[in-house]
Amino acid sequence: MxxxxxxxxxxxxxxxxxxxxxxxxxxxxxxxxxxxxxxxxxxxxxxxxxxxxxxxxxxxxxxxxxxxxxxxxxxxxxxxxxxxxxxxxxxxxxxxxxxxxxxxxxxxxxxxxxMSGNNPPYRLDDVETGMPDFEFDFSKARYSFIKEWNKKADEEHEMEDKHLTARKQQAAKRLAEIKEAKATIEEEKDEKQKLTASQQAKERQHMMAAHHPGMPNNQKKTSSRPQSGTKKEDPSIWRNVFQKVKNWFGD
Structure with missing residues (x-):
C-alpha cells in the first residue's frame, strides 16, 4: 500500500x-x-x-x-x-x-x-523578481570625476573660443568686403557725374553754335573796354584852337 x-x-x-x-x-x-x-x-x-x-x-x-x-x-x-x-x-x-x-x-x-539544452547563462528555475540586476564595479585608482568634468569644461570653452574667433574673422572679412563695395560704388558715381558734366558742357556748346552760326566756337567776346593799344587824343590841340578863337574876337 x-x-x-x-x-x-x-x-x-x-x-x-x-x-x-x-x-x-x-x-x-x-x-x-x-x-x-x-x-x-x-x-x-x-x-x-x-x-x-x-x-x-x-x-x-x-x-x-x-x-x-x-x-x-x-x-x-x-x-x-x-x-x-x-x-x-x-x-x-x-x-x-x-x-x-x-x-x-x-x-x-x-x-x-x-528546451533542456542550450540554456541561458543562469538557472531557469530562478523566480524572476521583476527588478533589474545591478553590477557594482570598483573604479580606477586615483580617479577623480571632478578633474574629468573640469577637463571636459575646458575643452568645451576652447571649442567655443575657436568658434567665436572664426565668427569674428568672418564678420571682419564681411565688413571689409562691404567697405570695398561702397568705395567702388562711390568711384563709379563720381565717374558718372564727371561724364554727365562733360556731356552737358558739350550740349551747351552745340546749342550756342546753333543760335550763332557765324561765330566760331573759339571766338572770344569783344570787350567793351577800350583796347590798351589805342592812342588817346592830345588835349593841347583843343587848347590851341580855343586860343585862336579868342584872338579873333579880341580880348
Whole structure:
C-alpha cells in the first residue's frame, strides 16, 4: 500500500513537471513593420530573427514551438514580454511565424516546449523578481570625476573660443568686403557725374553754335573796354584852337 502511494505521487510529480515544461495555446506574431522596435531585454526586433515574447520565462530561454495544424516546428529564443491577449501564450516574430506557416491565419494553436539544452547563462528555475540586476564595479585608482568634468569644461570653452574667433574673422572679412563695395560704388558715381558734366558742357556748346552760326566756337567776346593799344587824343590841340578863337574876337 505504501509502495502504491509512492508510485502515484511520482506519476503526479512527473505529470506536473511535464505540464510545466509544455504549454498549449494560441500564438500570435509581430507585424513586419515592428522591425527596429526595442524589446524588453534591451535589444532590437528584426522580422527575420527567430525570437518570441513570453510572459514569465527568463530572457534567453530556448523554446520549441509546434504548429498543431501542420506539425511544423521551430526553435525560438525569448527576448520580449507578452502577449497579454486572453488565451494567447506566445508572440512570435514575423520570420518564425512564416516558417510555421501561420501568416495567413493570424492565430494558430501551438505547443510550446522548453528546451533542456542550450540554456541561458543562469538557472531557469530562478523566480524572476521583476527588478533589474545591478553590477557594482570598483573604479580606477586615483580617479577623480571632478578633474574629468573640469577637463571636459575646458575643452568645451576652447571649442567655443575657436568658434567665436572664426565668427569674428568672418564678420571682419564681411565688413571689409562691404567697405570695398561702397568705395567702388562711390568711384563709379563720381565717374558718372564727371561724364554727365562733360556731356552737358558739350550740349551747351552745340546749342550756342546753333543760335550763332557765324561765330566760331573759339571766338572770344569783344570787350567793351577800350583796347590798351589805342592812342588817346592830345588835349593841347583843343587848347590851341580855343586860343585862336579868342584872338579873333579880341580880348
Amino acid at each position: 505504501h509502495r502504491l502511494a509512492c508510485l502515484v505521487l511520482l506519476l503526479l510529480t512527473l505529470s506536473a513537471s511535464a505540464q510545466h515544461r509544455t504549454q498549449k495555446g494560441k500564438a500570435t506574431y509581430y507585424s513586419r513593420k515592428a522591425t527596429g522596435a526595442r524589446t524588453a531585454d534591451g535589444g532590437r526586433l528584426h522580422h527575420d530573427s527567430l525570437t518570441c515574447a513570453h510572459r514569465t520565462l527568463p530572457f534567453g530561454t530556448l523554446l520549441k514551438v509546434t504548429n498543431l495544424r501542420n506539425q511544423k516546428s521551430i526553435i525560438v529564443k525569448v527576448t520580449d514580454r507578452g502577449p497579454y491577449r486572453r488565451g494567447c501564450i506566445i508572440d512570435l516574430s514575423y520570420g518564425a511565424a512564416a516558417q510555421l506557416g501561420m501568416l495567413a491565419q493570424g492565430l494558430a494553436m501551438v505547443e510550446v516546449q522548453r
